[in-house]
Amino acid sequence: KPQRVDLLVHNIGLLVTMRGKPGPRRGRDMSDVGAVTGGSVAIADGKIVAAGPEADVWAEIAGLAVDRTLDAKGRLVTPGLVDPHTHLVHGGSREHELELKLKGVPYLEILAQGGGILSTVRATRAASENELYEKAWKSLNIMMLYGTTTVEAKSGYGLALEDELKQLRVIKRLNETHPVDLVSTFMGAHAVPPEYKGRSGEYVKLVIDEMLPEVKRQGLAEFCDVFCEHGVFTVDESREILAAAKELGFGLKLHADEIEPLGGAQLAAELGCISAEHLLATTDEGLKAMSDASVIAVCLPATSFNLRAKSHARARDMIELGVPVALSTDYNPGSSPTESLQLVMTLACLHLGMTPEEVITGMTMNAACAIGRGDVIGSLEPGKQADLVLFDATNLAYLPYHFGINHVDTVIKKGRIVVADGQLTV
Numbered sequence: 001k002p003q004r005v006d007l008l009v010h011n012i013g014l015l016v017t018m019r020g021k022p023g024p025r026r027g028r029d030m031s032d033v034g035a036v037t038g039g040s041v042a043i044a045d046g047k048i049v050a051a052g053p054e055a056d057v058w059a060e061i062a063g064l065a066v067d068r069t070l071d072a073k074g075r076l077v078t079p080g081l082v083d084p085h086t087h088l089v090h091g092g093s094r095e096h097e098l099e100l101k102l103k104g105v106p107y108l109e110i111l112a113q114g115g116g117i118l119s120t121v122r123a124t125r126a127a128s129e130n131e132l133y134e135k136a137w138k139s140l141n142i143m144m145l146y147g148t149t150t151v152e153a154k155s156g157y158g159l160a161l162e163d164e165l166k167q168l169r170v171i172k173r174l175n176e177t178h179p180v181d182l183v184s185t186f187m188g189a190h191a192v193p194p195e196y197k198g199r200s201g202e203y204v205k206l207v208i209d210e211m212l213p214e215v216k217r218q219g220l221a222e223f224c225d226v227f228c229e230h231g232v233f234t235v236d237e238s239r240e241i242l243a244a245a246k247e248l249g250f251g252l253k254l255h256a257d258e259i260e261p262l263g264g265a266q267l268a269a270e271l272g273c274i275s276a277e278h279l280l281a282t283t284d285e286g287l288k289a290m291s292d293a294s295v296i297a298v299c300l301p302a303t304s305f306n307l308r309a310k311s312h313a314r315a316r317d318m319i320e321l322g323v324p325v326a327l328s329t330d331y332n333p334g335s336s337p338t339e340s341l342q343l344v345m346t347l348a349c350l351h352l353g354m355t356p357e358e359v360i361t362g363m364t365m366n367a368a369c370a371i372g373r374g375d376v377i378g379s380l381e382p383g384k385q386a387d388l389v390l391f392d393a394t395n396l397a398y399l400p401y402h403f404g405i406n407h408v409d410t411v412i413k414k415g416r417i418v419v420a421d422g423q424l425t426v
């Protein structure tokens with residue numbers, strides 16, 4: 001029991017607690033955001049002491065000294081937003097591809113011509129560890145300003161042991177220094193590097209025999225992810241890599257069925273992946289397999305928007321079929337150059353047909369579960385980390401409805417005010 005309350009956020013018009021049973025929310029449960037009108041949140045030592053109706057919280061902390069109060073002025077408070085799928089650490093940018101895209105050159109065609117991911121690989125190999133660190137630091141600041149308090153970050157632009165380790169060391173250093181918490185994913189199988197062009201089998205062996213063991217030995221990643229796609233890694237190659245990763249104790253993720261329905265979703269279910277990503281082309285059979293295996297679907301509507309996709313991830317069918325749905329920016333310099341989860345809110349509603357309640361569930365509890373952090377973050381309940389956002393809005397629908405701006409007023413990270421009046425305080 002704490003001796004004092006460090007911070008009391010009160011006069012909250014709508015408090016989204018996301019309280020509920022542990023684990024990702026499915027089906028109708030995705031619409032229950034644990035909403036409280038007239039709420040308060042009491043924080044001590046970076047953790048939630050109490051969160052709920054004002055009177056209940058006052059009773060809970062009766063007799064304790066309160067160091068600091070924050071008047072929410074009747075507005076909306078949610079758990080800190082979680083971005084479970086980013087390629088945060090990378091060199092360079094790919095605005096020069098915009099012209100190709102407008103001419104209708106497909107994403108995989110640009111990659112086949114040595115552009116796309118491979119142009120970011122060149123830029124990332126050329127960049128020093130410090131340059132990558134500085135560049136990613138700026139993006140983390142933008143993410144935090146937009147309400148994101150925890151971020152998953154993948155390697156995958158090195159595609160050679162030293163360069164992959166360089167990216168992963170940057171993620172580790174950012175996690176140690178920046179207020180935003182990072183979760184690290186090894187993605188050496190993001191593409192076949194130029195020096196292995198036409199010899200993908202040998203590159204797969206390099207990933208399995210050299211990279212995975214070394215990343216494990218240095219403890220530089222919790223998850224392993226693979227880009228299972230036509231012209232990148234086949235289902236069989238993806239299975240081989242993820243089976244080896246599982247053997248070494250990595251959690252598993254899979255970029256699946258983004259463009260072609262190769263059966264990535266079924267593979268994710270077969271291997272027991274914690275999540276599968278993209279899923280635009282996944283069949284009902286694939287979604288059912290994911291539902292049965294409790295694989296979380298991470299939908300990336302900013303990516304399908306940016307790729308001018310004719311259709312988007314079938315989130316309504318996923319929710320109908322009992323697949324837990326999470327949302328993410330897929331922040332990367334090619335297919336989704338945006339740090340804004342608030343833009344993703346709008347696209348998740350308009351392109352995926354999700355309701356505001358389902359969207360916030362997909363960006364808090366379900367996103368936290370997709371990176372193995374459902375017991376620490378994702379909801380405002382006693383004992384959870386005190387990561388929360390005060391928005392300049394009085395209800396959830398206003399956030400996706402009024403798009404293209406930043407609605408964040410205050411961000412609190414582990415009980416510390418890191419953004420106030422929409423400005424960084426750290």
Ligand SMILES: O=C(O)CC1=NCN=C1
Pocket residue numbers: 087116117120227255332333334335
């Ligand atoms: O294009 C990129 O750099 C990131 C990406 N990987 C798989 N889809 C997009």
Ligand SMILES: [Zn+2]
Pocket residue numbers: 085087255330332
């Ligand atoms: Zn991605």
